[in-house]
Amino acid sequence: MKGREIILGILQNGPHTGYEINDILQTRLNHFFDATFGMIYPTLKKLEQEKLVTKQQVAQTDKPNKNIYTITPTGKAVLSKALIEPTADEIFKSDVLMRLYFSQNLPASQVAEFLQEEIIRKETKLAELKAQLDHWMDSGMTDVQKITFDYGIAYYTATLEVLEKAKTQL
């Protein structure tokens, strides 16, 4: 699934603005997808042109006006088709591991810094994900969605352990 189908997926649970879609992506799906407004708005525009979503403009007084997008029956059909395709390989690229791999000529202090940068990032992400659990359960988390949460926790926890152990052993 690419941005296109992912946005359709989010809209299947109800109409949303681009801003809200970004919010969902940044909180609940942050640990396995990465989105930016530069992708969300152009994608919504294309989806509208293809008639997979409809746009409803809403004027607001205190806040900027907003566009609420709703998935169409055609959009639902496209999504359903995408959802039952065989799954694709995950994409994982780590700059930190790449640095470690190429670090032969760097001082240990530099290597320690790389490790530390990643430890901070992962600790932050882990804390955010854990903090997210309560709100998410309130707003209706399914058992299967819980797997994606557990996956994230397990991933951050296991790799943090490796990074921390490596740091002490330098």
Add this chain to the structure above:
Amino acid sequence: MKGREIILGILQNGPHTGYEINDILQTRLNHFFDATFGMIYPTLKKLEQEKLVTKQQVAQTDKPNKNIYTITPTGKAVLSKALIEPTADEIFKSDVLMRLYFSQNLPASQVAEFLQEEIIRKETKLAELKAQLDHWMDSGMTDVQKITFDYGIAYYTATLEVLEKAKTQL
């Protein structure tokens, strides 16, 4: 680090052909980077134009002719600079987790299939990585490179556990 610097990094450990670079990427770095020939050859061409590498053509009788690329002093300078920059966030996108997230209207059998597809992939990757350890240690694995290996093992192991537990609990 993007493809450009990664290829420079590999060439810092000695001259290589594009084919060999691919091989290194597919075996040792496979668990945190993904490369294709369609990226490697065009990148080598650009690097040559920028004089960051030099090409030596070698005629072979039994096998196709090959081009051996060597990093230049300018190339080494570019690489050194890239290596000490602050590290970038890792990129992680999981199609399987995305399917699980959107699976409300799918039958449990379909969810089980998603899980199974990923379990097979991860088991395969884990086995390949473990199998790689011996050759890699023979060809000179540094302590810091060992971290990248441990990271991969920890990641596959921890997430496999989550996926397998989820499968039994469906």
Add this chain to the structure above:
DNA sequence: TAACGCATGTAACAGGTTACATGATTTA
């Protein structure tokens, strides 16, 4: 007064993917 939340969008560009094209030798 600085930062954050709300809210949308475009244009240029980078980076990599996919598919195609070729072809001999060796191994199963």
Add this chain to the structure above:
DNA sequence: TAAATCATGTAACCTGTTACATGCGTTA
């Protein structure tokens, strides 16, 4: 005889990134 290994490359395309542009109300 099918598949794998060795070996290189191009062209079109897709997808997303980065940077820019705007602007009010509220909170710290």
